[in-house]
Amino acid sequence: MKNSSESKFFTYRVINTLIMFIALVIVFSLFTPRNIFISVRNLASLGKLVPDLGVVALGIGILMVCGEFDLSISSTLPLCSYIFASALFGGLSPVWGFVLALLSGLALGFINGLIVVKTRMPSFIITLGTMMFWKGILYVWSRMMPTSIRTFIPTDSLFQKVLTGSIGPFFPVQTIWFVAFAIVLGIILHFHRFGNWIYATGDNQEAARAMGINTNLVKIICFMIVGVLCAFAGCMQSVRLGSFAATQGVGSELRAMAACVIGGTSLRGGIGSMMGVFLGILTLHILDNGLVLMRVPVFGVNAFIGLATIFFVLLNSYLDRKIK
């Protein structure tokens, strides 16, 4: 029945996600008014929006495989975004500002990881604490005011185009970034030695340690990956919007986890696939998008997402037990 290791790229859990994904695409293609779902305009718009959360969710997926959680992404993302904006105001060129933001993301991730491994306390509590702390710092610092950065990044500059432009009239560059990250992280997770360490750490930390794997380092690196992806996504989003807004990233911690869970990632660690996470992100967003296009009020969408998360977790849990 199930004779392939869970660290494989394409497992039965991923097939579930794929089925859901295809089903949703079909349903929304047929049932949205004027088939607007598959219109080029909508897809292009999706191509720009999905990577904002998608890039971060890829990192969360890896983190969950190594057995930890990060609820602070909803603060890390806007904070790094604000650091980017501040750097621009401070006279740095966009590239250097971007680098600074990425470094900040790494630093924030490092702090999370360090606290998690040193205190050995549940990561969701720790990142709850850092989430609140950084949110407060950000709000105080930015006075919660949206700040336009358009003057620093004119609409046709190279920087803007590389980060958020389009290939041809419709194909957003963000999608390429998203897919690129997915591929790189997928290779690391599934085909690289470090990926084996991530799985081992998440599945049986004691065994991994006994085999000489530095599980603390593995976790810290995973947190740092999440951090830098938050920074990247935050800047990408800011450049697209033309401004920084303190509300960037609101609700992302739940959505990222939902996407991973829908993609078959286990909450206990040790199980997950990049393909699954990728599909999970897509599924989540088309659920969101499709419902909105079908005139379901925006509020209701969150309800669906909450439901979908629980449903998939229960489903995976049930299937797991069935197999045993």
Next chain:
Amino acid sequence: MSVTRVKLRDFLVTPSTNVYLVLVILVLVFSVFSPQYRFSDPDNIEILLSIGLEFSILALGVGLLMICGEFDLSVGSILVFSAYVFLKLFETGINPFLSLLIVLGVGALLGLTNALITVKGQIPSFVTTLGTMMFWRGFTLLLSGGKQSPCDVSISPAFLTMLNGKIGNIPVQTIWFVAFAIILGIILHFHRFGNWIYATGDNQEAARAMGINTNLVKIICFMIVGVLCAFVACSQISRTACFTSRAGEGWEFKAVAASVIGGTSLLGGIGSMGGIFAGALIISIIENGLVVMRIPYSWTYVVFGLVILFSVFSNAFVQKQSRG
């Protein structure tokens, strides 16, 4: 093994001295440093003891749940949904007392849902309640259309006084808060069920082996949380005379902070009602105090984040001591 080490550990773990000390210090600091001593103004104290304590009542339940080893991040959403149900019942002309009872039942039901998903589905409670958090609030928003609605319960003065009046000079909310704390405290510290709560939180396997139905313990604790949320919802709605779909936003994190300030262990099994009582008070005092001192609200996030992180470190410290 020095005497100082033992003392420090006791100090951190025993809530009584530690937390009440903090409480007293906070009151003093705010009283002295608030402009024109506004903090200790009778009007402000009244606000604190009425509005501030709404949250505190809810925190009592959350703390209890944490002692038995689980978390509930959906309290804000249970609250808002219960408020909505109350609104609808009231609008249909049902007696407010009866509505209150029904709503308490609804709260219990929502708590039950959280519990069942967690124990039967074997899903970590923070994931379950992240999902239900999204779901119930999304659902409420869907039903209410995100609108505010008036809900004037003054047609039943008895009801209004019960939830929002004063006895002598003391706001009724204070009395409810103390009453709930006493009842829950008796259950926790003097009743057999309380022992089961501690056992379940400290070592679930051992508790099960001793014949304690840990699932039932958790279910009841979740339901207590649900009922308290519902109660506070009604109390709040009768005070503000309107339903708002943003009620209870962010309360989940404050509730966790309140419990950990009160000495509740993040891993379960340790905590006291006295500590939670004080912790719940402290959070409300901090919020009130910061407002009175004209400090931007954003700083509350910083403070709560630091509170949570501090408790993570002290929990870790204590753990390390006991491991030797």
Next chain:
Amino acid sequence: MNENQNRQPLVRMVNIHKWFGRVYALRGVDFEVGQGETVGLIGDNGAGKSTLIKILSGYHRADRGEIYFEEHKVNITSPRDSRRLGIETVYQEQALAGDLSIARNIFMGREPVKNLGILDRKKMDEESMKALEELGLHLKSPNLPVKTLSGGERQGVAISRALLFEAKLIIMDEPTVALSVKEVREVLEFIRKLQKERIAVIFITHNLYHVFDVADRFVVMARGKKMADVKKEEISLDELSELVVKSALVE
């Protein structure tokens, strides 16, 4: 059954003391394993057996005492140090990661890689199957997740992992616990294969019946002290049993 011609002991632990906070876990223990020898380390919970071998395998550090490996004094500070010497441990449930494949488990932490750290899957698959075969384990594929294997097979995977890395000493902590009768026989067969390869084994257990058959020597511990050290030819199973009970009772 197994001639111990070479007089030089493989491992010599001398005067080992260990405290955990206030708990005096090991009180001056001397422990020796000869080359190719199978030693049964017996004692009740809290006797200190696990602590002793965790010191040998680098998980803990002794507070006092020395360790000699092939008569050279060694300083074992981590599992890596221990493994480098040729000491491998097969812990109970903690050795393997259930959701990972056999191949990924066998090479955990020591994965063969091509350029840039990319896993050499082919080598992993081939070598793990070979290692399993050498132990007499015939499994369908190296990509099966370990949790789908039986208890005996899992022990086999853990042991073949130790073999693959050319262990000179394999420490097995309660290898037969929670196994069916058939699975216990399998594990004991594995150990006999190890003996044929002249690999030393430390077999920690409560169960005298299992260890009596395969061991060359028995060391009995109680409350952090070594209570007895007898060769198999010098004692019968009943006598050993009595010895263990008496050691547990003595103050």
